[in-house]
Amino acid sequence: MYETIALVGATGAVGRIVLDQIVSRKLPYKRLKLLASERSVGKEVRVGDQTIKVELLEPDAFKNVDLVIGSTPDEVAAEFAPWAVAAGAVVVDESGFWRMDAKVPLVIPEVNPDAVDHHSGIIASPNCSTTQMVVALAPLHKAARVKRVIVSTYQATSGAGLAGNEELRDSIRDSLAGKTHPPKTFAHPIAFNLIPQxxxxxxxGYTSEEMKMVYETRKILGDDDIQVCPTCVRVPVLIGHSESILVETERPLTVMEATELFRGADGVTVVDDLAAKQYPMPLDCDGKDDVFVGRIRHDISGSGGIAFWCVSDNLRKGAATNAVQIAELLMRKAAAV
Ligand SMILES: NC(=O)c1ccc[n+]([C@@H]2O[C@H](COP(=O)([O-])OP(=O)(O)OC[C@H]3O[C@@H](n4cnc5c(N)ncnc54)[C@H](OP(=O)(O)O)[C@@H]3O)[C@@H](O)[C@H]2O)c1
Incomplete structure (x- = not known):
């Protein structure tokens, strides 16, 4: 049974949405503990009708904790997850540190829910750009086997946490005032710019974010033959990653068939009417839990593949929603035993 939950990184961009999801999805917990760095100790956080004080993340913090959701930088997750497992808790981690560990299942509940059964204390939630792409690809893979994917991403600044959004706002303000804003979180100015790294x-010549899309896609879909060519780009959007995807399948799909597969998939919403100017956009997907797909068309360059556009709230399905869904899955399975 998972009665006591600890959220590590409760004060971050993703942690705040995890708290929102814990309340809105009515996660059946008895006690909730909020942990972060010493910068946040003592801060009061509203969670539903409770006010909870943030405590320090330290080795003893996991005494009597059953389930941990972790939303911290990689190096912090590397350190705290073993503390939590040693104390008897199961960890659902959103950082990149544990994802490719062979003993750690990498789970998207709509795609590979049974993988949670094989954990050794840690379950990882995938990278945000991977999650939305794989949620969309999974029904095509099941029906026609995905062979090759070419993807370009347009990733929001909140993908770099609270600091990323602060930098976008400050940089736009200063830029409009005719002042330069020295970049800190990003390598270059983000206002009115795109950064292809x-x-x-x-x-x-590929970046760490791009290689996550290659390896995590194969691990989640359980197929090491899938070839992925990614280009990841940071764009001046606060929330919502967009992706232009070209997918080739072993059995070629028609546009109608691909559209029906998207429509029938859990967690996917199709918005696709070019004549009526209807397609997914980050502003419309902000605050929503689904993965949105549109601009579905055949590849006119002749690969036989399907091209489409995919948008999702990176803080939700790309992170918090997926982690809370994994927690729900664990709770449902424990209650069924
Ligand atoms: N943002 C996204 O779209 C997204 C999507 C998927 C996965 N992720 C992953 O999720 C994790 C969190 O990302 P985020 O965007 O929420 O970052 P963030 O806004 O920078 O938040 C980081 C959180 O980690 C805590 N933290 C940092 N150093 C710590 C330490 N030494 N000890 C204890 N707590 C510490 C921070 O606490 P303080 O407030 O006390 O500093 C804060 O609560 C990262 O691994 C990221 O890669 C993010």
């Missing part, structure tokens, strides 16, 4: 240089 997310993460560090990783391999063959």
């Amino acid at each position: 997310i993460g560090s240089e990783k391999q063959d």
